[in-house]
Structure formats: C-alpha cells, structure tokens
Amino acid sequence: MRQFLSARHLRLARVTSAHWQRRTLFVVGGITIGAAAVGLALAADWVQAEFNRLVTHWRYASLIVTPLGFAVSVYLTNRFFQNSQGSGIPQAIAARELEDQDARGRLVSIRIAVGKILLTLLGLLCGASAGREGPTVQVGASIMFAIGRFSPRRQPGLILAGAAAGVAAAFNTPLAGIVFGIEEMSRAFETRTSGLIIATVITAGLTSLALVGNYAYFGSSPAMLRNGLDWLAIPVCGIAGGLAGGLFSRIVIVVARGLPGSLGRAIKANPIPFALACGLLVALCGIASGDAIYGTGYAQVKAALESGTPLRGDFGFFKFLATTFSTISGIPGGIFSPSLAVGAGVGANIAHYFPTAPTSAIILLGMVSYFAGVVQAPITAFVIVTEMTDNHAMVIPLMCASLIAYAASRLVCPEGVYHALAKGFAHAHEPH
Structure with a gap:
C-alpha cells in the first residue's frame, strides 16, 4: 500500500x-x-x-x-x-x-x-x-x-x-x-x-x-458621430476603404505568386534591381507628397486625431502607392501602421462630404475600413482601432464599417492577404 x-x-x-x-x-x-x-x-x-x-x-x-x-x-x-x-x-x-x-x-x-x-x-x-x-x-x-x-x-x-x-x-x-x-x-x-x-x-x-508606461498608440480621441446624416459616413467609408484595401491585397498577392509573362520572369530573376526600382518609386511618391509618406505614418495620423492637424488631400493616395511598392519590393516590413495611415487619408478625404461630423471620427472610420479591407479580419480591425485611440464611443460605428469593408474587400480579393501568402510559404517548406 x-x-x-x-x-x-x-x-x-x-x-x-x-x-x-x-x-x-x-x-x-x-x-x-x-x-x-x-x-x-x-x-x-x-x-x-x-x-x-x-x-x-x-x-x-x-x-x-x-x-x-x-x-x-x-x-x-x-x-x-x-x-x-x-x-x-x-x-x-x-x-x-x-x-x-x-x-x-x-x-x-x-x-x-x-x-x-x-x-x-x-x-x-x-x-x-x-x-x-x-x-x-x-x-x-x-x-x-x-x-x-x-x-x-x-x-x-x-x-x-x-x-x-x-x-x-x-x-x-x-x-x-x-x-x-x-x-x-x-x-x-x-x-x-x-x-x-x-x-x-x-x-x-x-x-x-x-x-x-501606459499609452494609447494614436492618443485619445473622444470624437463621435452625432446626428443621423453623420452615420451615412459609415457605409461610405466601409465601401471605399474595403475596396481600396482589397485592391492593395490583390496586387500584393498577384506579385508574390508571380506576374504572368516575361515581366514576371524578369522580376523573379532580378529581385535586387526590382527592389531598387520600387525604392525609387517610393522616393518619388515621397517627394510628390511633400515628404509625408515615409515610414509608418504614425506621426501624421496621431497629429490628425489628437490636435486636428489636417492631412494633405493626396496623403492617402501617395501612402497607398508607397506602401504597395514597399511591400512588393521584398524588403522586411509590416503593413499594419501604413494601412491605418492610408485609411486615415481615405477618411480625411471623405470627411469633406460630411461637414457637420467631426473630422477625426470620419478618419477613424476610414482607418478601420481600409485595415479591415486589407487583412479581412473585421473583428481584429475594430478592436485594434478602438484600443489604439481609447475611443469607446465609436465602437458600434467602427464595428459596422469594419464588417461592410470586409464584404466589399472580398469582391476585389476573395482571400485575405496573410493567409494567401502563408499558403506559398507552407507549400515551399512542407516535406516532399
């Protein structure tokens, strides 16, 4: 015993x-x-x-x-x-x-x-x-x-x-x-x-x-939608951001899998000259934007949300191009922050059509919409934007815009960019 x-x-x-x-x-x-x-x-x-x-x-x-x-x-x-x-x-x-x-x-x-x-x-x-x-x-x-x-x-x-x-x-x-x-x-x-x-x-x-220490990534933003007309910005941002995000993902996936014809073969055979060309295009975007699109875009977005510093009208467009060229070039680097910055530019442009709504609220809708369109993970999108801006008054609008953007994105790109690219890595490294 x-x-x-x-x-x-x-x-x-x-x-x-x-x-x-x-x-x-x-x-x-x-x-x-x-x-x-x-x-x-x-x-x-x-x-x-x-x-x-x-x-x-x-x-x-x-x-x-x-x-x-x-x-x-x-x-x-x-x-x-x-x-x-x-x-x-x-x-x-x-x-x-x-x-x-x-x-x-x-x-x-x-x-x-x-x-x-x-x-x-x-x-x-x-x-x-x-x-x-x-x-x-x-x-x-x-x-x-x-x-x-x-x-x-x-x-x-x-x-x-x-x-x-x-x-x-x-x-x-x-x-x-x-x-x-x-x-x-x-x-x-x-x-x-x-x-x-x-x-x-x-x-x-x-x-x-x-x-x-404790901080909100993009600072605190108390902005919220007020009257009924302001809420029309939700579907507008959702559709625009979702389609743009889907387009970005589609471009990245197509280039990663290889463009058809001689161009695709040339890119695959010459990755360093291709990266050089992408870098030159990023530099040209930077000069055209007044040096606003380099890096993560964090400083510009935080200034727009916290102090109301206006974003240039072409900020979203050139940030989209610069992020696309940076991503397809093959250099290590993420797309989270740049995507949020592109979305902020989209929202800032849409805000002009809703003069009674706080601009920062529309910027938040643009951020969550474009980000959800890129990653096609709508829950992650609205949770991360809510936490990064410490704005719980916008939870419902952000959630709605994120879901609309997800649906719009899938019209352009049927699969999420991360999982589509993951298939390539998994196939290349699975035992044969």
Whole structure:
C-alpha cells in the first residue's frame, strides 16, 4: 500500500512539474517578447527621425538613399535571412500549419528574428513605407518557438501565443492581441491553449507597460458621430476603404505568386534591381507628397486625431502607392501602421462630404475600413482601432464599417492577404 501511494505521489509530482514548466515557458516568452517589441519600437522611432532629418536637410536625398537601401535590404534578406521578407505574419501562420519541426524552424527562428529586426530598421532608415507590428509578430513567434525547444513536449500553442503577444506588445493593445490570435492566426478558438495564450499576451503587455508606461498608440480621441446624416459616413467609408484595401491585397498577392509573362520572369530573376526600382518609386511618391509618406505614418495620423492637424488631400493616395511598392519590393516590413495611415487619408478625404461630423471620427472610420479591407479580419480591425485611440464611443460605428469593408474587400480579393501568402510559404517548406 505504501509503495502504491509513493508511486502515485511521484506521478503527481511529475505531472505538476510539467504543468508548471509549461506555464513558465509562456510567461518567460511573454516577458522576452514584450522587451523585444519595446526595443524595436524605440529603435524604429530613432531611425525614422534620422531619415526625416536627412530629407529635411536635402529632400532629394531619398532618390539615392531609398533605392539603394531597398536593394541592400533585399540582398541581405536573400543571402543571410531567407524567409524574413514582408510583414512576417504569413510566415508565422505557415509555421503553425506545418507539422515538421525543421520546416517550422526555417520560418520562425532566432536567426530570422534578429534579421527581421535589423532589416525592418534598415527599411525605415531609408524611408520605406512600412510598419514594425507585423515584424514583431514573426519575432514573437520565433522567440516562443525557440523557447519551446527547452520543453520535453512541443507545445502546439507556442507560435500562436508568440504572434498574439507580438501584436499586444507592439500596439499596447492586449485585447486586440487575443482577438488577432483567434481570428487571424488560428481562425478558431483552441480551448487547450487559450488560457496560456492569454497569459502570454498579458505578460508581454505588462512588460511593455513597465518599460514605456501606459499609452494609447494614436492618443485619445473622444470624437463621435452625432446626428443621423453623420452615420451615412459609415457605409461610405466601409465601401471605399474595403475596396481600396482589397485592391492593395490583390496586387500584393498577384506579385508574390508571380506576374504572368516575361515581366514576371524578369522580376523573379532580378529581385535586387526590382527592389531598387520600387525604392525609387517610393522616393518619388515621397517627394510628390511633400515628404509625408515615409515610414509608418504614425506621426501624421496621431497629429490628425489628437490636435486636428489636417492631412494633405493626396496623403492617402501617395501612402497607398508607397506602401504597395514597399511591400512588393521584398524588403522586411509590416503593413499594419501604413494601412491605418492610408485609411486615415481615405477618411480625411471623405470627411469633406460630411461637414457637420467631426473630422477625426470620419478618419477613424476610414482607418478601420481600409485595415479591415486589407487583412479581412473585421473583428481584429475594430478592436485594434478602438484600443489604439481609447475611443469607446465609436465602437458600434467602427464595428459596422469594419464588417461592410470586409464584404466589399472580398469582391476585389476573395482571400485575405496573410493567409494567401502563408499558403506559398507552407507549400515551399512542407516535406516532399
């Protein structure tokens, strides 16, 4: 009897030890991701300021720096950090779908995470219209996957938790991180790992909070729609933003899969000259816009929402073009912040037709509409915009605009950009 109890206690101790080991992995991962996200955010702000200082001193410097920077970035990506191109979210999604651990490691690893950070900063340093949030997702997934190697059991939720924590820490939006993990990364709610995912997101968020304090990404915006006519802006923004977002996604997917004919073959055979050409086009967009479209677009949108600083009438158009060229060039960089900036430009233009409505409210509708049109994740879209602007009075309008934009986007692009690109990565790395 004593031997039976002793064996039972030993089994219980082993189960308890494994139980706590599993939770410790997620907590340690959350802390590491939060610190990495804050470091990337601070470095991104610094390199953007340096580029702005350069073009302020000589505005045509972008015609040299941006194309050369794009070419160098693509060379380094293809030579040393393969699979770090683009936003990084498709790679994280593909890694989750793959069963082979070695194949996963080629999409999410510490080497790729280091390259992702360095090359994202290089892109912003040379004026790319790119964001740091998508890269933070791949970095988060890579960190959790690497930490998981210390576990005797491979944890199926590690990549998902890392990706969700990346969104939460990058934007200081814990709820959006959880929703993103459910809606976009997994397209399903996994009861087995949901608690640990939430714990990782909270840990990453608390780490970010401890390092940089509590803040709303785009500041606080109390704007809201007032009379009945103002509410007509919801379908207008939803349709316009959704169609534009769908067009962006369609272009990115078509180029990624390869354009038909000799042009497509030439782009595939000459990635560095193509990146150089894309960089030159971004520089031309920057000059035409009065140097307004470089970087994430964060400063312009925050100024428009918080202090009412008007956006140029052509801001949305040139930001759309610059983000498209930056994305298809093959350099590492995200599309979250640039998409929100494009949407802000769309909303600012539509606001002229609704003179009685607060301009910042229409800008918010444009942001959520275009973003939902690009990612085709409507719940994530309105949650993330709500959290980033600390505006709960606009929840219902944002929700409606997001759903309308999602439907409009699918008329142009039947599949979401992240999952469409993830299929390519998964197919290229699945065992044959």
